[in-house]
Amino acid sequence: MTDQPPLADAFSRWGSAGLDAGTCPIRNVLDRLGDKWTMLILVALAAGPCRFGALGRSLPDISKRMLTQTLRDLERDGLATRQVFPTRPPRVEYRLSPLGRSVLQPLSALVDWAECHDQAIRQARARFDAVPSQKTASQAE
Amino acid sequence: MTDQPPLADAFSRWGSAGLDAGTCPIRNVLDRLGDKWTMLILVALAAGPCRFGALGRSLPDISKRMLTQTLRDLERDGLATRQVFPTRPPRVEYRLSPLGRSVLQPLSALVDWAECHDQAIRQARARFDAVPSQKTASQAE
DNA sequence: CGGAATCCACCATGATACTG
DNA sequence: CAGTATCATGGTGGATTCCG
Numbered sequence: 001m002t003d004q005p006p007l008a009d010a011f012s013r014w015g016s017a018g019l020d021a022g023t024c025p026i027r028n029v030l031d032r033l034g035d036k037w038t039m040l041i042l043v044a045l046a047a048g049p050c051r052f053g054a055l056g057r058s059l060p061d062i063s064k065r066m067l068t069q070t071l072r073d074l075e076r077d078g079l080a081t082r083q084v085f086p087t088r089p090p091r092v093e094y095r096l097s098p099l100g101r102s103v104l105q106p107l108s109a110l111v112d113w114a115e116c117h118d119q120a121i122r123q124a125r126a127r128f129d130a131v132p133s134q135k136t137a138s139q140a141e
Numbered sequence: 142m143t144d145q146p147p148l149a150d151a152f153s154r155w156g157s158a159g160l161d162a163g164t165c166p167i168r169n170v171l172d173r174l175g176d177k178w179t180m181l182i183l184v185a186l187a188a189g190p191c192r193f194g195a196l197g198r199s200l201p202d203i204s205k206r207m208l209t210q211t212l213r214d215l216e217r218d219g220l221a222t223r224q225v226f227p228t229r230p231p232r233v234e235y236r237l238s239p240l241g242r243s244v245l246q247p248l249s250a251l252v253d254w255a256e257c258h259d260q261a262i263r264q265a266r267a268r269f270d271a272v273p274s275q276k277t278a279s280q281a282e
Numbered sequence: 283c284g285g286a287a288t289c290c291a292c293c294a295t296g297a298t299a300c301t302g
Numbered sequence: 303c304a305g306t307a308t309c310a311t312g313g314t315g316g317a318t319t320c321c322g
Contacts (some may be wrong), residue, residue, distance in 0.1 A: 013287040024261035026252050028178070033173020033251075036315075041201070045231050052284055063316055068285060078265025081230040090322085099261055108173075109247035111167050118166035120240055124219025136213050167292085177295075193304055204296055211304060230303040286321075293314085301306075 022063055032077065035071045042096070044103065045080060046104055049095040079103065172216065178203055178211045180248065183237070186221060187245055192257035222245065 001036050032038050037059070044050060044058050071094055074080040079100035085091040096104075128134055145245055170247040173179050178200070185191060185199050195207050212235055220241035227234040237245075 025255045028259060028262065029251065030175060030180060033170060039171060039213075064285070065287095065317085066315060069277070069315090072275075076266050076269040076275070076277050077262045078269075086283095086284095090285090092284060098257060099265070102258065103254055106247075106250040109250045110170065113244060113247040114166040114170035117240060118169060121169065121218045121220075124240070125217055128217040128219075132175035132184065134213075134217070136210070136217050197304095203303070206297085206307095207295065210295095225304095228303095231305085233304060284322095286319100288319080289317085291314105292314085292317090293312105295312085296309105297308100297310080299307085299309105 032073065033107070035070070037066055041067075041070055041074065042100065042104065042107065045096045045100070049093050052092050055094065056092070074100070077107070097114065114135060152204055173214065174248070176211070178207055179215065182208075182215065183220070183245065183248065183262050185243065186235060186237045186241070190234050193235070215241070234264065 007054055040062075041055065042134050044055055050058070050073075052067070056062060057066065059067070062100075071080065071082070075094075078097055079099050080094050083093045083095070085093070129138075169217055179198055181203075182196065185196055191199070193208070193212075196212075197203060197205065200208070212221065213265050214224070216223050216235075221235050224234045224236070226234070269277075
């Protein structure tokens with residue numbers, strides 16, 4: 001069956017087992033990518049090294065708090081590196097590590113899918129919402 | 142530069158612009174995939190049609206509440222379909238739609254990456270945490 | 283400039299109990 | 303069996319303020 005991708009294979013090892021972020025690699029990754037800013041920063045950094053302030057400005061309206069925290073997490077996981085220049089005023093540059101760059105490819109596949117099927121999803125959603133008996137809690141009101 | 146994947150391309154259209162889930166396809170997708178249960182259910186369904194109860198049992202310890210809600214969202218987005226058999230007791234089967242099956246492939250790429258680099262990430266994390274001056278708030282304590 | 287610290291609001295999720 | 307309803311809560315993220 002070509003209907004059954006190797007995905008089910010990987011998940012049979014982790015899904016049924018423990019699946020919490022502590023032991024499951026998939027959750028380990030998706031939990032981070034799934035948060036509000038990580039992938040945005042990943043992509044911003046894909047363009048090349050970037051300073052803290054520039055990063056903040058290139059993103060819509062992230063707070064310094066979240067920018068700092070997300071960058072720290074990326075650094076902690078070895079996806080990005082931080083370089084401090086002891087100048088005055090201070091200057092800090094972030095860049096993707098090789099590991100960080102390697103995630104761009106699979107992430108890219110997902111982004112492609114997203115762009116490609118975005119309309120189909122929105123249409124399905126509109127169709128679903130047109131039936132008043134069906135409610136989801138995630139509906140915009 | 143082979144360092145610059147088409148990712149940056151897609152993001153230049155959506156990242157700098159509005160990026161909220163309402164207008165950005167990437168967030169539109171990742172917000173759903175990023176939640177706690179969606180991809181687990183996706184994979185469980187990849188194995189074939191499944192009843193509500195069986196789905197619940199095949200997942201670690203999801204509550205009925207979350208199972209229902211996540212399934213509804215998948216149905217709403219057209220990734221899964223719901224079929225009710227008016228028997229006694231009631232029987233409801235869920236299955237992936239063609240659209241739902243199509244996401245398994247890019248998701249697979251990400252899962253592969255996750256499994257492949259899981260150790261590297263954990264090691265980086267351990268190294269980072271070994272330095273007491275560095276704290277992340279996401280550290281286990 | 284690049285953070286750290288604090289306070290607070292909200293939303294996602296869990297637990298429990300009830301229903302057709 | 304397959305949900306719905308209600309309540310409780312913990313974590314995520316925003317705003318603000320202070321520091322080197």
